[in-house]
Amino acid sequence: MRFQIAWQLLLLAFDKYSKNLEAYSCNRITPKVFWSHMQKQCGPKLSQQIQKRLMQIEINQDLIAFLKSLKNQYDLYILSDCGQDKAVIILDQLPALKFKQIVFSCDYRCSKRDGKLFQKFLQLNQIQAQECLFLDDSATNIKVAQGYGFQTHHFLGSCTDIQEIKNKLSI
Numbered sequence: 001m002r003f004q005i006a007w008q009l010l011l012l013a014f015d016k017y018s019k020n021l022e023a024y025s026c027n028r029i030t031p032k033v034f035w036s037h038m039q040k041q042c043g044p045k046l047s048q049q050i051q052k053r054l055m056q057i058e059i060n061q062d063l064i065a066f067l068k069s070l071k072n073q074y075d076l077y078i079l080s081d082c083g084q085d086k087a088v089i090i091l092d093q094l095p096a097l098k099f100k101q102i103v104f105s106c107d108y109r110c111s112k113r114d115g116k117l118f119q120k121f122l123q124l125n126q127i128q129a130q131e132c133l134f135l136d137d138s139a140t141n142i143k144v145a146q147g148y149g150f151q152t153h154h155f156l157g158s159c160t161d162i163q164e165i166k167n168k169l170s171i
Contacts, residue, residue, distance in 0.1 A: 027106040031085040075100040112141045
């Protein structure tokens with residue numbers, strides 16, 4: 001619980017001080033420029049803490065095991081809002097799953113938040129949103145995806161998440 005509170009405070013600080021988050025994740029400014037701006041806005045100590053936290057990847061092993069069990073039945077994709085520096089870390093730490101495609105906002109200069117990354121994903125893969133189950137830990141991204149017609153699951157890392165996903169997939 002203490003970690004969740006600290007994380008929420010970190011997110012509030014990040015949202016408050018970073019007017020360039022969208023530009024960073026959409027590769028309209030470089031990571032160097034973004035982190036320099038963050039340092040000017042909130043000081044070196046808080047900026048370093050935010051950068052350290054954002055560059056970490058938390059991998060839910062239960063979800064990974066579940067996805068591995070689905071890989072022969074479903075195409076798996078990743079859609080991630082992230083800057084170039086975070087994309088490198090994600091690719092380096094990604095579990096050995098065969099994703100059909102990995103779509104980073106920094107590669108397409110658009111985001112899930114503005115909806116354009118969803119549009120790009122559908123266009124690239126020539127599929128309909130209704131055919132997809134989108135998992136995300138962001139309520140904002142879930143809402144945007146629903147607006148495009150995606151089936152969704154707000155993944156919170158709880159013990160019921162996998163069963164709820166199974167129910168949505170009818171398995």
